Amino acid sequence: MSIEIHNLEHTYNAGTTFSHAAIKGINLQIPDGKVTAIIGQTGSGKSTLVQHFNGLLLPTAGSLEVCGFHIQPLLKIKDVKKLRKEVGLVFQFPEYQLFEETIEKDIAFGPKNFGASEQEAQDLVKKILPVVGLDESYLERSPFELSGGQKRRIAIAGILVLNPKVLVLDEPTAGLDPQGAKEMMTLFMNLNKKENKTVILVTHDMEHVMKYCDHVIVMDHGKVLHEADVKEFFQKPEWLLSIGINPPSIVRLKCMLIEKGFEIPDSILDEESLLECIKGQVIQHV
Template identity: 50%
Template structure:
């Protein structure tokens, strides 16, 4: 299900003395089944933009199209619920979304809220407990008895349980250590492929954007200012710097190596693995001369 934003503008507290413009004429296309990263410095409009993608916010001007569904400033009621059937959001610290007395009930809440029968919702909950690598005996435990990492997986299961075709991740690794961050991001990458999801990652991590995304949208001061593949976006080093954004560590290190050896290594190394391969190839070429 494709997503298209056309001339989307949004103002908080519109028409009051406290009115503040957050988005300006944002245009973007997110193809079905793609993995898109939205990056930008704090206050660039990333979080405001993502809230438009399931109708938690409605554009002051312009429109958001999700497949055949359209959200404008006039959209109400059932139309917004129809959008939310297709779009799941994993917020920062998703464990804060937990509230039921058992893990099973917490995961079942979303699908039952959209009319899924209780037994089917229970079946989905048990499947997701296994899919997300949780112990089989957690279903009847309180989610608040679990470790932080397990609580986060339960919250993610609750989003996946109503089978969204679009999954939005708002800084999903916030507060995790490096190992936990890698585990969660690899989990989302696997779900993206296995479930055929359209995945949208809002992140401050240039490394995650480079490693996982098919395309990147750059936000700056409420505007979409740059988009393209990771290779295209991270090739615009001076432009990114003007938006107060850096490069992935692998690309920054690549530039240091290129200065040291006095020649380019080839294409942009978006990951440490690509950088290692590029350096090995350059050394082999140097040794063969």
């Protein structure tokens, strides 16, 4: 089931002198089983939007349909725990949420909170560790003794152990080195491709959007500015430039070559095809 958003609005500190409208009349349908990127400048409303998906925030106006749950203003979401089991939200720097004395206890906290027995929780922990690239030798270690990348894997395991249908990732590779970022994105893409999980990615990294995503939503000042299939989106670099975000390197290179007189079809968005296109034109002029 896709996420459907109807005339969604959210105002912080409504009715006070500090009132701020962060979301303004958004209508969206986020496709099921796909990887959707939500992009925009800091303050555009991206994080506010995704925090509605599991009930961390309630609308000021409008409504959402998420995994069979109806979310609207002034209503307590029926059995919000079940919604948060269906929609896993990975915050930026999720490792800051680690708190237990061992990795096993930290990951087991969620299942036990949902009624799993001690043995059931332990079995789930052992099952999820390989998914995030770790093994049982980590179980009795303190999460605070690990590297930054390992801490993030443990924090994400604590969400994946609940087997959510939707995974919302708010800048999941922030602070990681290139190899760590690649490994993290590979993990999320495997969950999408192999387990058909809907993945929603809030990011500033356009290389990741181009490489991993199916669908793109551009936000600006609390509104949806553009929405498109990822291939169509990157054929319009002016959409990114209009909100001050650099397109991916391959798109910037295409624009430079076009300015130099090369004829390059809009559909070319990978290095190999671009090279073949340029080579053919260079040979003709030799």
